[in-house]
Amino acid sequence: MKQRTVLSLEQALSMPYATLRFAQLGWRVIRIEATPFANRLPGDPNRYIGTQVVDDDRNSYFIAPNVGKETIALDLKDPRGRELLLRIIKELEVDIFCCNTLPGRYASLGIDYVKLKTANPKIIWAGISAMGPEYPFVPGYDPALQAMSGFMELTGREDGQPTLSGIPLIDLKAGDEVYAGVCLALAEQAESGEGSEIHVSMLQAAASWLITTLPLVDFGCDDSEITRCGNEHRKFIPTNAYPTKDGYIYVAIGNDIQWQRFTDIEKFRPVANEARKTNKGRQAERQGCYDDISAISVNYSTAALAEEFAAATIPHAVINDIRQVRVLEALNGKLTTTRTPEGQVVHMQPMAVDMDSAQTELAFPAKYGQHTRQVLAEAGLVEDEIAVLAQAGVVAVMSEKSAGAAQ
Numbered sequence: 001m002k003q004r005t006v007l008s009l010e011q012a013l014s015m016p017y018a019t020l021r022f023a024q025l026g027w028r029v030i031r032i033e034a035t036p037f038a039n040r041l042p043g044d045p046n047r048y049i050g051t052q053v054v055d056d057d058r059n060s061y062f063i064a065p066n067v068g069k070e071t072i073a074l075d076l077k078d079p080r081g082r083e084l085l086l087r088i089i090k091e092l093e094v095d096i097f098c099c100n101t102l103p104g105r106y107a108s109l110g111i112d113y114v115k116l117k118t119a120n121p122k123i124i125w126a127g128i129s130a131m132g133p134e135y136p137f138v139p140g141y142d143p144a145l146q147a148m149s150g151f152m153e154l155t156g157r158e159d160g161q162p163t164l165s166g167i168p169l170i171d172l173k174a175g176d177e178v179y180a181g182v183c184l185a186l187a188e189q190a191e192s193g194e195g196s197e198i199h200v201s202m203l204q205a206a207a208s209w210l211i212t213t214l215p216l217v218d219f220g221c222d223d224s225e226i227t228r229c230g231n232e233h234r235k236f237i238p239t240n241a242y243p244t245k246d247g248y249i250y251v252a253i254g255n256d257i258q259w260q261r262f263t264d265i266e267k268f269r270p271v272a273n274e275a276r277k278t279n280k281g282r283q284a285e286r287q288g289c290y291d292d293i294s295a296i297s298v299n300y301s302t303a304a305l306a307e308e309f310a311a312a313t314i315p316h317a318v319i320n321d322i323r324q325v326r327v328l329e330a331l332n333g334k335l336t337t338t339r340t341p342e343g344q345v346v347h348m349q350p351m352a353v354d355m356d357s358a359q360t361e362l363a364f365p366a367k368y369g370q371h372t373r374q375v376l377a378e379a380g381l382v383e384d385e386i387a388v389l390a391q392a393g394v395v396a397v398m399s400e401k402s403a404g405a406a407q
Contacts, residue, residue, distance in 0.1 A: 003026055003027055003028060004022070004025075004027045004028070004095040004096060004186075005027070005028045005030070005092055005093060005094045005095050005096070006019055006022050006027055006028065006029045006030065006094070006095065006096045006097075006098060007030050007032065007088065007089060007092075007094045007096070007097050007098070008029065008030070008031050008032065008097070008098040008099065009031075009032040009076070009097075009098070009099040009100075009101055009109075009111060010031050010032070010044070010098060010099065010100055011033070011043075011044040011045065011046060011100065012044070012045070012046055012100065012171070013046070013065055013142070013168055013171040013172075013175075014100050014128045014140070014142075014170075014171040014172075014174045014175050014202065015098055015099065015100035015128050015175065015178065016031070016044075016046075016065035016066055016175075017065050017171065017172055017175035017176075018098065018126075018128070018174075018175035018176070018178035018179050018182075019031065019069065019098060020064075020065050020066070020067070020068070020069075020175075021175070021176075021179045021352070022096075022179070022182075023067065023068035023069055023359065023362060024068070024336070024351055024355075024358050024359055024360070024362070025355070025357075025358065025359070026357065026358070026359050028070070029068065029069040029070070030069065030070045030071070030072060030088075030092075030371065030375060031044075031066070031069050031070070031071045031072075032071075032072055032073075032074055032076075032085075033071060033072070033073050033368060033369070034073065034074075034075065034076070035073050035074065035075040035081075035393055035394070035395065035396045036393075036396060041057075042057075042073070042368050042369075042396065043057065043071075043073065043368040043369075044062065046059075046061055046062045046065075047059060047062045047368065048062075049061035049062065050062070053340065054340050054341055054342065054364075055367070057367060057368050058364075058365055058367065062365060063338070063346065063348075063364075063365055064348045064349065066365040066366075067336075067338045067348070067362035067363060067364060067365055068338075068359060068362030068363050069363075069365065069366065070366055070370070070371035070374075070375065071365075071366040071367075071368065071369065071370055071371055071372075072369065072371055072372040072375050072376075072395070073368060073369040073372050073395060073396035073397075074372075074394070074395055075393060075394050075395070076109040076110060076111065077108070077109065078392075078393075078394050080389065080392070080394045081394050081395070082109070082110035084376070084379070084389070084394070084395070085110060085111070085116075085119075086110075086115075086116070086118065086119040087119075087379045087380070088375060088376075088378075088379045089116060089119040089120050089123065090119040090120060091378065091379040091380055092375070092378055092379060093120070094119075094120060094123065095120075095122075095123065095124065095186075096123070096124045096125075096126065096182055097111070097116055097123055097124070097125050097126070098125075098126045098127070098128075098178060099111055099126075099127050099128075100127065100128040100129070100140070101127070101129075102129065102136060102137055102138075102139065103127065103129050103132070103133040103135075103136040103137075103199075104136030104137045106127070106133075113125040113195075113197040117195060120195070121195060122189065122193065122194065122195045123195045124182055124185045124186065124189065124195055124196055124198070125195070125196070125197045125198065126178045126181055126182055126185075126197075126198040126200070127198070127199055127200065128140065128174045128175070128177075128178060128200045128202065129199070129200070129201065129202070130144075130145065130201070130202050130203060131201050131202070131203045131204075132199050132201035132203075132204065133199055140174075140202045142168040142169070142170045142171040142202075143164055143168075145170045145202045145203055145206055146164055146165060146169065146170055146206070147162070148203060149170065149203055149206035149207050149210075150207075150210060150213070150214075151164075151165060151169065151170070151206060152164060153227065153228060154213060154226075154227065154228050155228055156228045156230070157228065157230040158224075158227070158228055158229050158230055160228075160230075162228065163228070169206075170202050170205065170206045171202075173202075173205045173206060173209065174200050174202045174205050176352075177200045177205050178198065178200055181198040181200065182198065185198060212234075213225075213226045214226075231250070232286075232290070233252070235279075235283075236252070236253060236254050236255075236279065237253070237279055237282035237283050237286050237289055238251070238253055238282060238286070238289040238290055238293055239251065239252045239253050239254070240290055240293075241319065242290075242293055242294050242297040242298075243294055243297060243298045244297055244298060244300060244301060244302040244305060245298065245299060245300055245301045245302075246301050246302055247302045247318075247319065248302070248319050249297065249302050249305050249306060249309075249316060249317070249318060249319065250316060250317045250318075250319055251293075251309065251314065251315070251316045252315040252316065252317075253314070253315070254315060255279070256277065256278055256279060258314060258315065259276070259277070259279075259282070260277075261312045261313065261314060262312065262314050264312065265308055265309075265312055265314075267296055267300070267308075268293065268296060270292070270296070271289065271292040271293055271296070276289065302318055306318055326347065331350055334350040334351070334354070335347045335348060335349070335350050336348045336349065336350060336351060336360045336361070336362065337360065337361045337362075338361065338362050338363065338364050338365075339361075339364060340364055341364060346364075367398060368396070368398075369395075369396040369397055369398050370398050372386075372395050372396060372397040372398070373386055373397045373398070376389075376395065
């Protein structure tokens with residue numbers, strides 16, 4: 001696969017996750033951060049979130065989405081910074097530009113598609129925002145979008161509060177849409193030779209996942225079918241999490257044949273009756289099914305039940321914590337890694353899909369402004385020019401000594 005160059009004005013998670021996927025392909029990813037402003041901490045605020053890992057601007061929440069990338073600092077509010085951006089795109093032959101900035105700021109920062117096309121007519125431009133360019137000043141924060149898109153209303157116990165997902169689903173969904181959109185744009189470009197513009201609305205991307213609920217509104221379904229229901233499945237009964245002697249186990253009964261196999265297990269035979277032979281019948285006795293199964297499962301260990309369910313080919317899963325997920329046999333050898341400057345190996349999430357040519361060990365995230373000098377030199381600037389721009393605050397650079405120590 002041809003290596004591409006990606007330039008990304010990014011912060012937080014949605015776009016850094018998208019460009020991480022490009023870095024995993026072995027593409028060159030250069031992230032742009034803002035120059036210092038007033039007394040604020042410089043660069044991406046996520047640099048300073050979580051446990052301090054190696055120094056003052058590479059904390060734990062920042063690490064995984066930003067491995068394998070270079071980083072530069074430009075002031076795009078300054079016309080000289082905007083000229084530098086165009087120069088970098090032209091001289092480095094940037095293939096793809098990404099951003100997750102408010103659409104209302106595209107033109108003033110000089111990052112809109114029309115402007116960047118002047119530097120590379122074939123550039124692929126991709127942006128993430130809360131609700132698309134039609135809503136230019138709405139900020140895109142995952143928890144707020146989970147609320148707006150109905151995800152929170154669908155998550156949690158039936159008799160409890162709406163609840164956030166345990167992971168930032170909409171940030172990650174939006175990042176995946178950029179990844180897919182860019183790959184499609186490259187395929188189209190191979191035929192047309194043209195660039196393209198991709199706008200990802202976090203709200204629309206999230207709503208596209210409402211496939212099991214949103215269409216039901218037009219079917220006259222009861223509200224109970226399109227609201228939260230804890231760990232139950234709304235349609236397949238008795239799919240649920242059940243208490244055990246030492247924890248919980250999840251059982252997914254997806255059809256009547258599986259129910260028959262389930263109730264053929266000796267200890268669960270008492271939960272069967274004529275009405276429950278069909279999913280429709282079990283739906284009518286939904287709570288009774290849950291109560292009857294729970295009254296039995298709570299007397300046995302999770303491991304013992306898992307062994308019996310496996311023998312009967314009943315879909316089930318132990319409810320693992322994250323430390324247990326990390327050592328699952330099915331993920332053995334698939335975790336991606338990076339190394340701190342001191343050489344400590346850090347294990348991270350696996351790639352979404354195995355690829356023979358993928359980069360599964362990626363460089364540790366760069367310090368703020370670590371590659372500014374190098375990238376500007378590639379764009380044709382000499383050291384004196386870089387020094388003048390740094391003195392004026394148009395760019396932020398690291399000293400050669402500090403940059404070497406950061407690696």
